[in-house]
């Protein structure tokens with residue numbers, strides 16, 4: 001079967017998404033886009049505030065495109081949130097006040113803390129109230145991500161702007177001398193695709209949106225469309241968070257330059273890895289070092305988005321299909337304009353940190369999870385899959401009152417996870433894991449390091465260490481395509 005672009009788009013429109021086009025900015029604002037300086041979220045350093053921070057969840061208006069106002073949500077502002085920097089060993093109190101007219105939560109994605117502090121769906125913050133968790137920071141330096149996790153409405157709240165970075169630092173990391181001047185040579189970069197019409201943010205809805213996740217025609221970096229970053233002419237550290245609801249980025253530079261991958265979600269790698277591209281799925285973070293000492297402008301690009309459910313046909317994965325629908329070329333994510341070389345040496349440390357490795361002893365407990373998306377095309381078109389679009393794990397859609405798994409604290413287990421119909425970023429709260437195998441073979445390069453989120457379609461085996469108590473409340477595991485999560489592709493576990 002081969003669909004023309006026209007019939008395909010019509011088909012998509014019929015099931016309610018409208019036509020969305022992955023690339024051009026002119027489509028989003030009805031004119032050529034002006035480059036805008038990259039916005040840098042404010043930095044709240046916990047030690048500078050006696051380890052007591054506050055976040056106000058609020059609604060407001062934001063000019064994401066100049067001169068065009070969008071209704072948005074933010075923390076301590078109208079869109080996105082400040083970067084919180086905390087130090088290993090500290091206990092940090094964070095007062096979160098909800099000024100919205102609906103419940104929200106704040107989840108500290110990647111933080112290893114007891115479940116009742118985790119900010120999942122079991123810790124709702126009602127309108128007009130304040131939640132004050134004290135977070136024990138006990139894990140190594142890393143780039144984490146905070147965002148809402150309210151039952152059934154995570155996707156919409158994140159989409160409208162609730163997301164921020166949580167950076168952990170420690171002495172070991174500081175001793176490495178990595179670039180760490182916030183906003184100068186250490187840049188927070190929240191990548192999000194969003195749908196704009198005439199320069200205003202719109203909220204895509206409908207069955208197709210549930211199936212494929214909310215996507216958009218414009219890539220924002222820290223809320224900036226068509227962003228340009230001025231950077232020093234030396235080694236610069238970039239901390240990426242994929243804060244999209246569903247979009248996977250496949251990042252590289254337009255001059256093909258090599259860069260250095262230094263940290264996964266769990267923090268620094270044992271040694272830096274030279275790469276020319278990196279895949280970043282929703283919920284994932286990476287840190288890289290890029291050498292701008294040649295002073296030449298360069299653009300960070302992404303390959304086209306191809307992660308659609310197989311119902312869009314087996315041609316969904318072919319180059320022709322991608323080229324026909326999305327254009328053959330890459331899309332610019334962020335342009336860099338380096339200053340002239342400032343003479344500071346740009347040395348990439350080879351060794352970063354030592355890690356102890358978990359071993360997979362043969363006696364280890366194994367659990368299997370299949371991320372389900374209904375019954376395929378026939379089932380979907382026949383409407384035979386219930387209100388959630390058939391989203392579930394092991395055939396069971398998420399239920400607040402049902403504990404799916406019980407784990408012993410201190411145990412290491414193998415979780416074997418498979419995704420139906422497309423790639424799903426699978427995330428587990430309160431743990432870090434290593435990828436042991438992918439599709440029965442070795443993990444791919446990008447699977448390296450300690451992680452809390454991993455892209456899954458073909459089966460992966462994860463070696464998971466459970467160290468945190470989930471006694472008063474459960475931890476979640478779910479797909480980080482937020483519309484999948486909201487519609488039931490989530491489960492919960494307790495530890496004891």
Ligand code: C2O
Pocket residue numbers: 107109147149283427429476478480
């Ligand atoms: Cu970033 Cu349960 O999520």
Ligand code: CU
Pocket residue numbers: 107108109110427428429430
């Ligand atoms: Cu999480």
Ligand code: CU
Pocket residue numbers: 371423424425479480481484485489
């Ligand atoms: Cu999914």
